[in-house]
Amino acid sequence: MKDKVVVAMTGASGNMGMETLSQLMELDRVVRVKALLLNERRERRYARAVRKKYKDRVQIIFGNIADMEKCRELVKDADYVLHLAAVIPPMADHYPKETDDCNRLGTINLVNAVQELGDKQPKFVHISTVAIYGNRNYKHPWGRVGDPLISSVYDEYSASKIKGERYVLDSDLACWAVLRQTGMLHSRMLTNNMKDGLMFHTCFNAPIEWVTARDSGRLLKNLVEKDASGQLDEKFWKKCYNIGGGARNRVTGYDTFDQGFEIIGGSTEKFMKPQWNSLRNFHCMWFEDSDVLNDYFDFQKEDIKDYWTEILKKHSYYRVAKLFPAGLIRKLAIERLLKDENAPRKWIASDDAGKVRAFFGSPENVTNMPEDWSKFPVLAKGQLADGSIDYDEMRNLEHVKENGYHLNHGYDETKPDSELDIEDMRDAAAFRGGRCLSESMTKGDLYTKLEWECHDGHRFFASPYTVLKAGHWCPTCCQPQPWDYDRLSKFMPFYAQVWYDTHAKGENRTYWYDREHKARFTKF
Ligand SMILES: [Zn+2]
Structure with a gap:
């Protein structure tokens, strides 16, 4: 048991990081959080706000995770290292080199800096991602730790995260845990996604288990508290886990858009067309095992509805959007994004053969995609291209095995x-x-x-x-x-x-x- 702990963080200014930092501040035993931030305008502004609020309890180190000296300075005297820093999509789609530098090299540096501390090593929590599992559809909507890691084609984000995570697993760290984060609902999600073609990568029929940023912060707060107070079982460490929001947060891409557009008076079908989004090469799935982390840390408190209700409360201008006809919003807010460099329709229009193959299978598949929702099978409605499926039964966690969704890991899993x-x-x-x-x-x-x-x-x-x-x-x-x-x-x-x-x-x-x-x- 430790009455006073120091927590070192990377990615403290990110969506998960901001929540984590503010929730760690609720713990009396956290005497200091050391945060590594980039020396950039947005980060400096965040640093000022944090210091004003928390005074000396937060120590900011300006620098880059690619700089080994900065990593050493960060992890020194810490009891925990929470490694949240990552370049994520859409940035990862535009800056492949920076993505690799941060997600792979940055992780290597940080692990090495901790290892150098010998028997004074802090415990290392690495945030990985659901993206490393690659694409899923109705055939295997469920997954768990141990499933194959298949980076979606051209996805530097998952490729770099697989390598970063691998380094942690292969390391000599005394005490580590890998937490694979799922799609996260955060306050900047709408604004971030309404300026890039990334939203069209989401397959309408992709299974997605969301978690909110606040619940993610609560997870890390509870982890530190439980471990520092001596209540966390040692067997928790040296393992990988999936972070998910639980049953209430298991939906598909179609439902996700639907719920988001609802607050501005729209729906997936009013605002989008079926052939705008890719058919495969996305990521996300429903977790068979997201209850494991929740059993440890009791963090799954919010669901997608709570999230959107809060967004609407925060941004009253979304209410105004309801006054406009759906066609106008579709045109002004969404259709313009189809021409973005990161949008599948743009790849089709510009004959980007590699991307069209990766995300659609073939140019013929693109041609055959219906313009009309009445001809597009929507999984969330139980529709498949060649028939129908009991969607509620498909989502039934109790029947994952008997419904054939459980993947084989190639050895006798009945053995302890x-x-x-x-x-x-x-x-x-x-x-x-x-x-x-x-x-x-x-x-x-x-x-x-x-x-x-x-x-x-x-x-x-x-x-x-x-x-x-x-x-x-x-x-x-x-x-x-x-x-x-x-x-x-x-x-x-x-x-x-x-x-x-x-x-x-x-x-x-x-x-x-x-x-x-x-x-x-x-x-x-
Ligand atoms: Zn090989």
Whole structure:
């Protein structure tokens, strides 16, 4: 038990970070929060506001996570490091290099800085993302930790986050936890998304489990409080978890737009057209296991309705929007975004073959998309292209297994962790198209690294936890780029079981992205 703790944070000015910082300030035992902020105008303004409010309890360090010295300064004397900093979409779509610098290199620096502290290491909480699981549809709307990590094609965000997370898992940190954050409802969401084509990446039929920023902040506050007060079970550490908002927050892309537009008197069908949004290559899913974190930290308090009610209260001008005809709002606020560089309709119009393939499958699929909602199957209404589905039953968490939504991880999951042995490693490796080269292991030891070989002959070391429990595999061919899942799925049943939900077996593409020239290309 610790009466006084110091918490070091990255990303304190982000949407999750601001909530976390203000909620940490509610804890008497948090005597100081050290926050690393960029020396930029917006961050300096935030720093001034924070210092005015919390005085010396918040210590601001200006600098970049890419600067090792700054990382050292940040983590020194801290009891916890909450690593929230990330370049996220839409910024990640526009600045691939900065995204990699922050999400991958930044994480490496921070982990190294903590490791240098030897036996004085703070506990490390890494915020990862649902984006690393890649695209889901009605065939496997549910997922859990251990499912395959499949970065959506050309998505630097998930690619960099897979690598950053992998570094944490492979590290020698004494005490870490990886929390994979889902889509987060925050106060700047509408304004951020109404100026970029990103909103059209969301497949209307994608399963999404939201969480609010406030609940996310509450999660981290409760984590620090529970651990510092000596009430957190040691077995919590050295594992990955999914952050989700729970049953009330499990919807689809279609419902999400619907609920958002409702506050300005619209709906998905009034404001959007079915062929505006991509058909695949998005991310998000419903979590079978988001209750695990909630059982630890009791943070799931809000739902999507609470969120929109609050947004409407805060921004009274949305009420005024109700006075305008839907067609006018669609034209003024939304249709103009179709021409944005980051909008799928723009890729179609400008013949961006790689993107069209990645997000739609083929140019023919684009041509065949209906203009009319009456011809577009909406999953949230129980409609499928080739029939119908019981949507409520599909959302039933109790029936995930019997409804066939549970993915196979390639080893005997009925065994307790303490019983896992080298046979399970061999099974898991084979299911991933490769081999476990280590000939023995201590039964139940999930953290001593073993040697593995992928299908292509790359050899690497990784812990049983990283491979069996966290869904990672070869750091060379499974961590884009290139995005090579068409090929990998041919010999990796682990990927195939979900990749072919939205890809044809006849697709044989390798997707490359030239970051420097921002040029995307595919190889056939
Ligand atoms: Zn490989």
